[in-house]
Amino acid sequence: MKKEIVEIRMHGRGGHGAKTAAHLLALAALDEGKYIQAFPEYGPERAGAPVKTYVKIADKKIKSFSPIKHAEIVVIIDSSLINESDIIKTLGKDCVIIANCKLDCEVCNDESCELYKIKSKYKTYSIEASDIAIQKLGKDIPNIVMLGALIKITNVVNKAHLINVIKDYFLEKIGKEKTEANILAFEEGYNKVK
Numbered sequence: 625m626k627k628e629i630v631e632i633r634m635h636g637r638g639g640h641g642a643k644t645a646a647h648l649l650a651l652a653a654l655d656e657g658k659y660i661q662a663f664p665e666y667g668p669e670r671a672g673a674p675v676k677t678y679v680k681i682a683d684k685k686i687k688s689f690s691p692i693k694h695a696e697i698v699v700i701i702d703s704s705l706i707n708e709s710d711i712i713k714t715l716g717k718d719c720v721i722i723a724n725c726k727l728d729c730e731v732c733n734d735e736s737c738e739l740y741k742i743k744s745k746y747k748t749y750s751i752e753a754s755d756i757a758i759q760k761l762g763k764d765i766p767n768i769v770m771l772g773a774l775i776k777i778t779n780v781v782n783k784a785h786l787i788n789v790i791k792d793y794f795l796e797k798i799g800k801e802k803t804e805a806n807i808l809a810f811e812e813g814y815n816k817v818k
Contacts, residue, residue, distance in 0.1 A: 629682040630780055631692045634770075635711055636701030639671040641767025645701070646677035648793060649771065652786040653681040661686055674705060681780060697778055700724060701753070701770050703739075712738040719746050722773050722817065724753040724766050749777055751817040760809040761802070768806045772813025783814065 632649070636642030643664045650662035661680040667673055678692045696716040700706060703725035715721070723739060739748065751773045753766035760769075768790065775783050787807060794803040 632679040632697040633692050633695035634677045634699040635705050638673045640701050641765050642675045642677045645767040646679045652781040652789045655785050706739050721748045723750050756812045768809045769813035772810040773817035776814045
């Protein structure tokens with residue numbers, strides 16, 4: 625995607641890594657010489673509470689410091705938020721949506737599902753990120769899987785740069801074995817998004 629400024633909004637729940645995903649994406653863009661902003665929006669900090677994060681990436685200085693109202697890329701890390709929030713009401717005109725779910729699942733093929741209602745209107749992709757995270761990491765922390773899917777679809781930052789940022793960020797925090805598991809989760813997200 626080549627635009628003057630790319631605006632990405634991520635929706636998740638506390639503990640699923642939306643804040644970390646935004647931070648890592650911004651660091652990779654910074655490594656590429658881009659201007660960036662990345663910041664979260666949430667209520668009381670607690671596991672399971674809804675979280676929104678915003679990432680802005682540009683070739684020129686970013687002058688607006690406001691949250692993204694009509695995102696062009698929306699990453700839904702927790703699919704239970706699709707019907708519980710204003711995600712669908714605040715999409716940009718040519719928005720790309722990447723959701724952690726099966727688009728052919730029972731919920732998403734029910735006419736009451738917001739994602740079902742907009743599948744024909746927007747470019748909508750899905751990945752079973754929670755399943756991959758549990759398989760690769762032993763926990764339902766799908767943020768890194770979703771980053772893999774995001775990069776495959778949008779190429780908003782260079783894949784190799786983001787992998788290096790993930791390695792640098794996690795190596796001291798969680799050790800070599802868990803860092804490598806996160807890289808495998810990223811690669812799986814990159815390869816399996818549909």
